[in-house]
Amino acid sequence: MKKICILLLLAVTFASCKSTSSATVVSKKEPKKESKKENRSLVRNLIEKATANIGAPYKAGGTTKNGFDCSGLVFTTFASENIKLPRPSYEQAKVGKIIQFNDAEKGDLIFFKTNKSKQINHVGLITEVNSNEIKFVHSSTSKGVIISSTKEPYYQSSFVQINRIID
Numbered sequence: 001m002k003k004i005c006i007l008l009l010l011a012v013t014f015a016s017c018k019s020t021s022s023a024t025v026v027s028k029k030e031p032k033k034e035s036k037k038e039n040r041s042l043v044r045n046l047i048e049k050a051t052a053n054i055g056a057p058y059k060a061g062g063t064t065k066n067g068f069d070c071s072g073l074v075f076t077t078f079a080s081e082n083i084k085l086p087r088p089s090y091e092q093a094k095v096g097k098i099i100q101f102n103d104a105e106k107g108d109l110i111f112f113k114t115n116k117s118k119q120i121n122h123v124g125l126i127t128e129v130n131s132n133e134i135k136f137v138h139s140s141t142s143k144g145v146i147i148s149s150t151k152e153p154y155y156q157s158s159f160v161q162i163n164r165i166i167d
Contacts, residue, residue: 039166042081043107046166050077050125050137050145057144068139070123074109077125083165089123096163101150104129104162110136110150112158120160124148134162 050073059067063076071089078085085092093111104110104126112122124138127147134150148155 039107042166043105045081046077046107046125047127047137049080050074051127051147053145054137054147055145056139058139058141062139068145070139073137073139073145074123074125078165085165090120092123093120093161093163096165097167098161099164101134101159101162104134105164107166109163109165110134111160111163112155113160114154114158122158126162 053065053068053073056065057067058069059072060069061072062068063072068076071087071092074089074092075085075087085095089111092109096109099108106126106129108126110124110126111120112124113120114122122138124136126134126136128135132151135147136150137145137147139145140148150156150159
């Protein structure tokens with residue numbers, strides 16, 4: 001009788017440990033999945049907001065559909081999701097985490113030093129990543145809001161860094 005009670009006690013103890021352990025694993029994983037899902041939705045919204053402005057003209061200091069400069073487009077796009085970024089591109093380049101070109105993802109910011117500038121002076125929002133090409137939406141001085149590629153020689157030669165704002 002004593003042995004049966006001990007065996008029953010051990011069985012109940014092991015069964016309850018297994019049950020508790022399982023619940024802990026589920027609760028640890030659940031918020032991460034939800035967070036990644038929310039981030040994918042946020043990135044999708046940012047890209048939709050920015051690309052909705054394709055065709056808008058370039059305007060120095062611009063932050064509306066009447067005209068954007070590059071950092072104004074990024075600033076306004078992120079503000080639409082209540083994410084505050086600095087206004088100038090060289091200040092935006094100080095936000096988030098710098099990542100390698102090969103680790104780029106949709107929603108990251110891509111920075112350039114164009115026209116032999118000594119500091120970052122151009123920014124875009126990454127919309128697509130392929131094996132060796134990144135496409136990004138930005139406001140170009142000559143064409144307004146467009147999508148460009150890192151395969152274009154102009155952007156290849158002026159690329160500086162990629163920053164992840166949304167992790």
